[in-house]
Amino acid sequence: MSGVLAVIERNSGEWHRMSWETLAAAQQLAAQTGLTVSAAVVGEAGDLVNKKLDRIYAIQHGLLATYTADGFTAALEQLIRKTSPSIVLFPHTYQVRDFAPKLATRFHQVLVSDAVGFRIDAGAPIFVRQLFQGKLNADVKLGGAEPHFASIQAGAFRADQVEAGASQVERFAPELSAGSIRAKPEEPFRESARAVDLTSADIIVSVGRGIKEKGNIPIVEELAKALGAELAASRPICDSGWLPMERQVGSSGQTVSPKMYLAVGISGAIQHLVGMKGAKTIVAINKDANAPIFEVADYGIVGDLFEVVPALTEEVKKAKG
Amino acid sequence: MKILVSIKQVPARDSQLRIDTSGRWIQENDLTFEINEPDAFALEEALRLKEKHGGEVVALCAGPARASQTIREALAKGADRAIHIEEENLPAFDTLGVAKLLAKAAEAEKADLILTGLQSDDLGYGQTGVVLAELLGLPHGTIIMAVEKIDSGIRVKRELEDGWFQNVEMPLPAVLTIQSGINKLRYATLMGIKKAKTKEVKRLTAAELGVAATPTASIERVYLPQRTKQTQLIEGSAREAAAKLVEKLRFEARVI
Numbered sequence: 001m002s003g004v005l006a007v008i009e010r011n012s013g014e015w016h017r018m019s020w021e022t023l024a025a026a027q028q029l030a031a032q033t034g035l036t037v038s039a040a041v042v043g044e045a046g047d048l049v050n051k052k053l054d055r056i057y058a059i060q061h062g063l064l065a066t067y068t069a070d071g072f073t074a075a076l077e078q079l080i081r082k083t084s085p086s087i088v089l090f091p092h093t094y095q096v097r098d099f100a101p102k103l104a105t106r107f108h109q110v111l112v113s114d115a116v117g118f119r120i121d122a123g124a125p126i127f128v129r130q131l132f133q134g135k136l137n138a139d140v141k142l143g144g145a146e147p148h149f150a151s152i153q154a155g156a157f158r159a160d161q162v163e164a165g166a167s168q169v170e171r172f173a174p175e176l177s178a179g180s181i182r183a184k185p186e187e188p189f190r191e192s193a194r195a196v197d198l199t200s201a202d203i204i205v206s207v208g209r210g211i212k213e214k215g216n217i218p219i220v221e222e223l224a225k226a227l228g229a230e231l232a233a234s235r236p237i238c239d240s241g242w243l244p245m246e247r248q249v250g251s252s253g254q255t256v257s258p259k260m261y262l263a264v265g266i267s268g269a270i271q272h273l274v275g276m277k278g279a280k281t282i283v284a285i286n287k288d289a290n291a292p293i294f295e296v297a298d299y300g301i302v303g304d305l306f307e308v309v310p311a312l313t314e315e316v317k318k319a320k321g
Numbered sequence: 322m323k324i325l326v327s328i329k330q331v332p333a334r335d336s337q338l339r340i341d342t343s344g345r346w347i348q349e350n351d352l353t354f355e356i357n358e359p360d361a362f363a364l365e366e367a368l369r370l371k372e373k374h375g376g377e378v379v380a381l382c383a384g385p386a387r388a389s390q391t392i393r394e395a396l397a398k399g400a401d402r403a404i405h406i407e408e409e410n411l412p413a414f415d416t417l418g419v420a421k422l423l424a425k426a427a428e429a430e431k432a433d434l435i436l437t438g439l440q441s442d443d444l445g446y447g448q449t450g451v452v453l454a455e456l457l458g459l460p461h462g463t464i465i466m467a468v469e470k471i472d473s474g475i476r477v478k479r480e481l482e483d484g485w486f487q488n489v490e491m492p493l494p495a496v497l498t499i500q501s502g503i504n505k506l507r508y509a510t511l512m513g514i515k516k517a518k519t520k521e522v523k524r525l526t527a528a529e530l531g532v533a534a535t536p537t538a539s540i541e542r543v544y545l546p547q548r549t550k551q552t553q554l555i556e557g558s559a560r561e562a563a564a565k566l567v568e569k570l571r572f573e574a575r576v577i
Contacts, residue, residue, distance in 0.1 A: 101448030110538040144537035182460035239502025307559035
């Protein structure tokens with residue numbers, strides 16, 4: 001039997017938020033290709049039984065209690081060889097990035113990573129993914145023997161579109177040996193308690209590479225102050241130590257959805273966009289009219305931030321009296 | 322410690338990209354190229370590990386003739402020698418094909434550690450390092466923020482999502498994909514640039530490595546993304562645009 005298999009992620013009992021998005025993608029892909037759709041999860045199926053799925057494979061083994069690439073790859077390889085799906089979908093999480101390319105290689109396939117969508121051409125999916133940090137899109141076609149593998153970008157599908165229904169759980173016990181797992185992971189940790197909670201801010205002014213140097217940060221700070229906003233940044237700014245890590249927005253930082261997000265000199269690489277595209281109103285100031293940030297912006301000014309931002313600060317002060 | 326660093330040459334970050342006549346890639350002839358930024362951090366980490374533990378740093382790069390400039394820069398920064406898999410039509414190889422080229426060249430080197438950036442700024446598949454590890458039968462770690470040598474191998478700090486981290490131990494040899502920002506990049510010194518000219522660059526071809534281009538993933542079409550939102554672009558001088566924007570934010574979006 002061949003179908004779509006969604007391999008979704010659950011960490012210590014909690015569903016990864018992108019798991020539902022991938023499930024929605026898998027259901028839509030199955031509906032458009034006439035394939036069945038199943039899900040696989042390492043651990044318990046839990047409330048997955050209330051979703052419209054042909055089958056749920058609950059993969060269980062003591063050696064999978066802690067994630068390792070070796071363990072997860074071996075377990076999923078066995079499940080896939082047994083169930084022969086046509087297409088395997090994953091959420092594009094950090095964990096998936098760590099093992100899914102390895103798994104696809106076992107089947108002499110390439111994982112189409114970070115796909116933002118698909119369309120059906122002659123009964124088979126063509127996946128859409130971004131190139132050049134989001135500046136261009138590409139249609140990618142997979143050939144060679146099935147299964148084909150793709151991972152789905154955060155936010156590309158809607159979690160609330162997962163179809164409810166009923167499903168059967170099948171336990172799958174892979175054969176694993178402790179000796180085949182080479183990495184020894186320790187407990188996850190956080191560097192320090194977050195002093196700055198950007199998620200509760202109504203307005204965020206965020207700064208990116210366009211600011212050029214640390215000495216220019218006050219220009220943006222002034223604007224944030226005038227707006228009563230929290231100051232945030234894209235990753236390179238925090239990497240350079242120009243602002244503390246706790247002010248970083250994006251896949252490795254905080255995910256925010258303020259009333260207004262004002263992006264200054266941020267081109268809008270996907271790693272940043274996933275952290276802020278839920279904002280109600282997005283404003284972008286950037287010198288490059290083709291910067292991907294303008295794809296999500298409600299308002300944009302194409303221009304030199306060193307001229308625009310001080311002018312904006314002044315206008316905001318005037319407006320607020 | 323013998324460290325192999327896999328680096329890629331990509332269009333410079335600020336490039337204005339134009340789609341070529343085939344519609345399947347970009348026009349490359351008028352672009353400038355540079356080292357893929359995440360790979361620059363991988364190279365820097367390799368140089369630091371060598372300074373601490375001794376050994377050798379070998380830069381490995383698959384790319385057309387123009388990539389020799391990026392290789393020279395890696396040598397100028399301190400790599401001891403380099404391997405250039407010279408292939409004019411690299412896009413004919415998919416991610417797996419490129420990883421096979423790198424794996425074949427890496428096999429002969431028997432390095433203790435292979436480093437690369439976590440993803441490329443052009444294709445952005447983010448998997449060359451992991452596939453390379455699988456082809457070589459080595460353990461790997463991805464999105465690495467620190468590397469420490471220990472008796473049994475290495476202990477690395479892996480970045481997880483939402484500000485979480487995890488330390489992982491693994492035996493050597495191993496492959497690591499390095500997160501940008503793990504270190505501060507150095508500049509090449511004048512002495513380094515001078516020395517680079519005399520350093521060895523071994524040239525290999527796909528044919529010599531016995532790897533044919535048999536892609537399973539192929540780019541059918543490249544195009545500008547459709548805007549998901551209708552952006553109101555505000556024009557005029559900086560002052561005019563700022564005033565108009567504030568008006569819109571007050572009375573239309575009602576966020577001020």
